Amino acid sequence: MGYSKKILRVLLTIGIVPAFTVLADADESEPSWASTLNAGLTWTDGNSDSLRLNVGWLWEGEKPTLGAMRAGVTGNYGKSRPDPDDEGRRASRETDVENVRAFLQAQRDLSARTYASFNLSAFYDGQALVDYRFIIGPGLGAKIYNRHDVRVKIEIGPSYLIEKVDGVRDDYPVVRLAERLDWRISETARLWQEVEYLPTADDFSDYLLLSEVGIDVAINKRFSWQTTLQSAYDASPAEDRERHDLSLVASLAYRL
Numbered sequence: 001m002g003y004s005k006k007i008l009r010v011l012l013t014i015g016i017v018p019a020f021t022v023l024a025d026a027d028e029s030e031p032s033w034a035s036t037l038n039a040g041l042t043w044t045d046g047n048s049d050s051l052r053l054n055v056g057w058l059w060e061g062e063k064p065t066l067g068a069m070r071a072g073v074t075g076n077y078g079k080s081r082p083d084p085d086d087e088g089r090r091a092s093r094e095t096d097v098e099n100v101r102a103f104l105q106a107q108r109d110l111s112a113r114t115y116a117s118f119n120l121s122a123f124y125d126g127q128a129l130v131d132y133r134f135i136i137g138p139g140l141g142a143k144i145y146n147r148h149d150v151r152v153k154i155e156i157g158p159s160y161l162i163e164k165v166d167g168v169r170d171d172y173p174v175v176r177l178a179e180r181l182d183w184r185i186s187e188t189a190r191l192w193q194e195v196e197y198l199p200t201a202d203d204f205s206d207y208l209l210l211s212e213v214g215i216d217v218a219i220n221k222r223f224s225w226q227t228t229l230q231s232a233y234d235a236s237p238a239e240d241r242e243r244h245d246l247s248l249v250a251s252l253a254y255r256l
Helices: 003-014
Strands: 033-045 050-063 067-079 096-109 114-125 130-146 150-165 168-184 189-200 203-218 223-234 244-255
Touching: 050 244, 114 150, 130 168
Parallel strands: none
Antiparallel strands: 033 050, 033 244, 050 067, 067 096, 096 114, 114 130, 130 150, 150 168, 168 189, 189 203, 203 223, 223 244
């Protein structure tokens, strides 16, 4: 196990990485910071075909003196169910699924419509042969639609990527373009959607495209049911790995 990978796992284990972000809709009766735990089953298609255990932790909030912060960590682990009739390349893959993603996003308003941001993410995926991938960088953002029930924002900025894929370490600058939607559908349901496009600075045909759409429906004050569709596209994956990974996650969430 590489040194950077050890650092990543230690951070995720002791919980330093998770922190904060903008609450989609908060009123004075709600706490300034909210922490949520969730667990459920994940269906994956791409570098693995199986049912997996999914766990996650999200911490988000906003203070006038500190700005807005959002952070979280999610992980998937399980055993695949190989098809005995499949004699192709899928049947020869490893049966274990093990991936972890952590992120930290900080935001400070520059005006009513614009803000500065800082973004850090860490990723590990045994199936895709990604030993580690760190992306860090600043950004400038615009709140293109900002109402109580619907918020849409976009960001752009330079970032730096450090990774080890299939035993090969590399690092290079990338451009980060991102968009996020938060929609309070009703008093008990909310929807979110985000896209992140990360091309290399000198070749836009070599890129990562990450996206997610999810819905949260409250069961009571503490518990809610979440369904999330996550997509990750790597234009230059490791040898014999697929470019596209798709995950459908259904989980029970508990707000601390």
